[in-house]
Amino acid sequence: MLDIIINTLVIIFSCLGIFFFLVGTLGLVRLPDVYTRLHASTKCDTLGAGSILFALAIYERFSVNGLKMIVLAFLVMVMSSTTGHAISRAAYKVGITPWRKSVPTVFPEEEGENVT
Amino acid sequence: MKKGLVVFALFLLWILLVYTVIVLPPMGSPENPTNTHIIPRYLEKGVEEGGAHNLVTGIILNYRGFDTMGEVTVIFVALTCVLAVLGRENILRHTSKAEVSSVEKSVIVKCVVRFLAPFIILFAFYIILHGAESPGGGFQGGAILGASVIIITLTFGFALVAKKLSLKYRVLFESAGPLSFFIAGMVAIFCGQNFLTYLLPCVAHTYQDFVRHLLLIMVEIGIGVGGGAAISSIFLAMEKVEKE
Numbered sequence: 001m002l003d004i005i006i007n008t009l010v011i012i013f014s015c016l017g018i019f020f021f022l023v024g025t026l027g028l029v030r031l032p033d034v035y036t037r038l039h040a041s042t043k044c045d046t047l048g049a050g051s052i053l054f055a056l057a058i059y060e061r062f063s064v065n066g067l068k069m070i071v072l073a074f075l076v077m078v079m080s081s082t083t084g085h086a087i088s089r090a091a092y093k094v095g096i097t098p099w100r101k102s103v104p105t106v107f108p109e110e111e112g113e114n115v116t
Numbered sequence: 117m118k119k120g121l122v123v124f125a126l127f128l129l130w131i132l133l134v135y136t137v138i139v140l141p142p143m144g145s146p147e148n149p150t151n152t153h154i155i156p157r158y159l160e161k162g163v164e165e166g167g168a169h170n171l172v173t174g175i176i177l178n179y180r181g182f183d184t185m186g187e188v189t190v191i192f193v194a195l196t197c198v199l200a201v202l203g204r205e206n207i208l209r210h211t212s213k214a215e216v217s218s219v220e221k222s223v224i225v226k227c228v229v230r231f232l233a234p235f236i237i238l239f240a241f242y243i244i245l246h247g248a249e250s251p252g253g254g255f256q257g258g259a260i261l262g263a264s265v266i267i268i269t270l271t272f273g274f275a276l277v278a279k280k281l282s283l284k285y286r287v288l289f290e291s292a293g294p295l296s297f298f299i300a301g302m303v304a305i306f307c308g309q310n311f312l313t314y315l316l317p318c319v320a321h322t323y324q325d326f327v328r329h330l331l332l333i334m335v336e337i338g339i340g341v342g343g344g345a346a347i348s349s350i351f352l353a354m355e356k357v358e359k360e
Contacts, residue, residue, distance in 0.1 A: 075232075082228040093219045 010055045017052035024048060033099040034091045038084050045080030049073070167314055167328040168248040176253075177332055181297070181312035187255075188293035188339055195290060195346040202353040205278055210356035212274030221271060229271045236264040244340035245333065254293075254336040258343025265348035274355060281348065289345035296338020300331050 020043050027040020053073035060066035141148045158175060166174020176184045214221075240260035247253030269277045301311040307318040314328040 075235075078228060079232065082225055086222060086225050089222055090219075 006058060006061065010059045013051045013055035013058065017048045017050070017055065020044060020048035020051065032101075034096055035088055035098050038088050042080055042084035046077045049076050049080075167325065168332055170247065170249055170251065170253075172251070173247050173253055173332070173336075177335055178312075178314060181301075184339075185294070185297040185301075185312070188297060188342065191343055191346050192291065192294050195350055198350045198353055202356075204283065205274075205352045205356040207275060207278045209359060210274070211359050212269070212355045213357055214270055214355070215273055215275075216357060226271050229267055233264055233268055236260060236267075240264060240340070240344070244336055247336045248329065248332050254339025255343060257336075257340040259347065261340060261344030262347025262351070265344065266351050269348075269351065269355065274352070277348075278352060286345050286349055289341050290349060291342065292338045292345070293342030296335050296342070300335050303331065 024040050024042075024044035027043075028037050031037045031040055050073045053069045053076070057066040057069035057073070060069065062070075145151070158171070158179070162171045162174050162179075163169060166178040168174040168177070240257045242257075243252035243260060244254055244257030247257070265277065265281065297312070300314070304313045304316060305311055307316040309316060314331045315324055316327055319327045
């Protein structure tokens, strides 16, 4: 019984991780500018790798190796989101304007600027 | 005329290289000397003769000790060339490109780096010291050590790192790689063995393995600390700009 529960949880979490990796990669290829791409690709590391590592930790039943996975997931989450923040901040300070075609009414004075 | 000579010399070189390629043993053939006796020897006796449970470390530090010593010297020479061209940084005269820029540093990045940097340095030393037992070793650990210095420089500024890791100490650390190899080799010579032999006959038989392990770890620490100091020195030399 316990085996079934653990295996189900492992399958659920790894499928979730694979889903986030897929979505993140798709977004990296398809989205228009730096900010939206970062928005997609940081999901790969935080949610994708995080949930796959969590699935591995459950698979190891929180033994010493499993706890190492938890620590790894924590480090990956902290570092990946920080690098995402740093890159987007640098892009903003350098002066890359966000893609605004989708909401032309919010910033009417700067419409049509599309820097990729 | 000159052009013709150059083309002729290149043609001769081309013939020589192509001839070398032709007489090389065929790719992946089971009769190659590497496959017939070198790899079986490494696999069967590598752990015992190399003195490290990690076979790779045993091979690169023991069987191919001279080769690794050359690699360490290459890193040292690269550092020397960079410093010969760019010159050392001077805290009083120089500042960094990151500090000249008008963008102030992000609080989030500062906070995370302050939290993570000790763990990165700890991990680097773990990799250096554990190289004889598990994957890792001096080169990898040294790269992480250098990367930690770089990330601290980028977030907390040139002046802090150049002061804390002052030239006085960095000069000593930079040459640690070649020096540790040299010391290990000379210890072997003084004990009546060949250069870079870690199994010393002058030590009592029961302690031989222990002494060999100590020497391997000393060389690993030398490579790691030397590589890390070289990377950080190259980075600081490239980062500096003149103060106005």
